[in-house]
Amino acid sequence: MASVRNHLRSTIYAHTEIEDGDYYEANFSNRYRFSNRFSLSLDVNTQNDNTQIGYAFLREPNGEPIIGYRHYLQTETILSGIYNFTSRLNLTMRARHYWNEVRYKDFFNVSLDGTHQKRAFIPDQNENYNLFNLDAFLTWDFRLGSRLIFGYKNWLGNPYGVTTQPSYFRNLKNIFNSSHGNELTVKLIYFLDYNQLRKKH
Numbered sequence: 001m002a003s004v005r006n007h008l009r010s011t012i013y014a015h016t017e018i019e020d021g022d023y024y025e026a027n028f029s030n031r032y033r034f035s036n037r038f039s040l041s042l043d044v045n046t047q048n049d050n051t052q053i054g055y056a057f058l059r060e061p062n063g064e065p066i067i068g069y070r071h072y073l074q075t076e077t078i079l080s081g082i083y084n085f086t087s088r089l090n091l092t093m094r095a096r097h098y099w100n101e102v103r104y105k106d107f108f109n110v111s112l113d114g115t116h117q118k119r120a121f122i123p124d125q126n127e128n129y130n131l132f133n134l135d136a137f138l139t140w141d142f143r144l145g146s147r148l149i150f151g152y153k154n155w156l157g158n159p160y161g162v163t164t165q166p167s168y169f170r171n172l173k174n175i176f177n178s179s180h181g182n183e184l185t186v187k188l189i190y191f192l193d194y195n196q197l198r199k200k201h
Helices: 167-177 195-200
Strands: 007-014 021-033 038-059 065-086 087-112 115-120 127-143 144-158 180-188
Touching: 038 087, 087 167, 127 167
Parallel strands: none
Antiparallel strands: 007 021, 021 038, 038 065, 065 087, 087 115, 087 127, 127 144, 144 180
16 A cells, blocks of 8 residues: 655744734644645745834825834735646646735824824725735646646736635635636647657658
């Protein structure tokens, strides 16, 4: 019986640059080999900063910059897999979703001594940014040095078009309900042996 090996790797740590800050980053990686023909890999990286401070990409009428206290969330998920029909025919797939969400809590001006002076809240500044793409390739090595590749690509049309949702999976559901682009490709690589052609003629 052929051996089937599975791998699970995950790390998690917490860190903050300000007192009583709320920040964590987690990484998860798992590769599961179902059989000698089929395997899947899942990689997830997430950063959650509940006390991030930074430029809010806004300015006062006099040109002074505005900084924001915000909740910053970033998650990247990659799912990839391969299925070998035969030693010369296989299907590979890779799906990637990147989610970046920013929710502002307060806005401040910066005084000359560097301290933060609270100002009136500015509504409608939250951001919800998504990237999604799927690549799949069916590859057939039909002879030595020659192959035929059928490709399929899918991607999210508008990275800012997904309505902000309170959870990752609700956000992901809205991605699949949004408009996507699609592309089909065919690529042929054919090896010609010049010496053999020369002998025939």
